[in-house]
Amino acid sequence: MTIDKMLLAGMLASSIFAFGPYALAASDAPVAAVQAAPQPPETAAHWRSREGLYYKRTWGVEIIGVKPVSSGLMLSFKYRVLDPDKAKLLNDRKTRAFLRDESTGTVLSVPAMENVGELRTGAAPETGRIYFMIFGNPGKLVKSGSRVSVVAGALHVDNLIVD
Numbered sequence: 226m227t228i229d230k231m232l233l234a235g236m237l238a239s240s241i242f243a244f245g246p247y248a249l250a251a252s253d254a255p256v257a258a259v260q261a262a263p264q265p266p267e268t269a270a271h272w273r274s275r276e277g278l279y280y281k282r283t284w285g286v287e288i289i290g291v292k293p294v295s296s297g298l299m300l301s302f303k304y305r306v307l308d309p310d311k312a313k314l315l316n317d318r319k320t321r322a323f324l325r326d327e328s329t330g331t332v333l334s335v336p337a338m339e340n341v342g343e344l345r346t347g348a349a350p351e352t353g354r355i356y357f358m359i360f361g362n363p364g365k366l367v368k369s370g371s372r373v374s375v376v377a378g379a380l381h382v383d384n385l386i387v388d
Contacts, residue, residue: 268386276384280304284380285311289355291324291373292388297365299344300324300333300387302358302375309350314378316356318347322377324360326367327384333360333367 280288285308294301302324306312314320322345324333335358337343344359358375367373367387375382 280382281307283311284315285309286315288382288385290388291375291385293362293365293367293369294359297368298362299336300360300362300367300373302360302382303355304357305355306350306352309352312350314380315358316346316348316350317378318343318345320378322358322375324367325374325376327372327374329366331366333362335359336361 277288280286285306287305287307289303289305291300291302293299304312304315322335325331326333335343335345346356346358350356358377369387371387373385373387375385
């Protein structure tokens with residue numbers, strides 16, 4: 226054995242003693258890193274990127290999301306119309322609309338004001354315009370991060386995450 230090989234063998238042996246029980250085998254390192262990495266919480270943006278294409282194709286709308294408004298006492302559901310013919314159902318005030326909290330089963334409706342009527346858009350849909358529905362949230366029952374479903378007639382937008 227040459228001097229270089231003996232020095233290399235000595236360095237390797239000393240590193241084993243120095244790190245002993247804390248050393249990981251080469252095959253263990255990637256597994257430990259994968260198991261230790263926490264999964265990021267799903268956000269509303271993740272939902273839109275994963276589920277949005279279905280609503281664009283089937284219902285002609287891009288779901289923008291659900292956000293608390295009026296200090297959390299109401300929730301605003303917004304959507305952009307891509308195909309007015311497919312999206313007619315959403316703007317039809319005869320169609321009953323409601324929001325359901327997935328964890329508690331709480332059902333919130335669209336409030337109706339005396340002089341204004343229901344707090345939702347009733348005009349004929351136009352391509353590219355953003356429309357809304359407002360749902361009452363008495364007692365702030367539904368909070369940011371909650372999973373909700375919005376139902377308007379046959380349209381069911383499930384597992385939306387409140388921004």
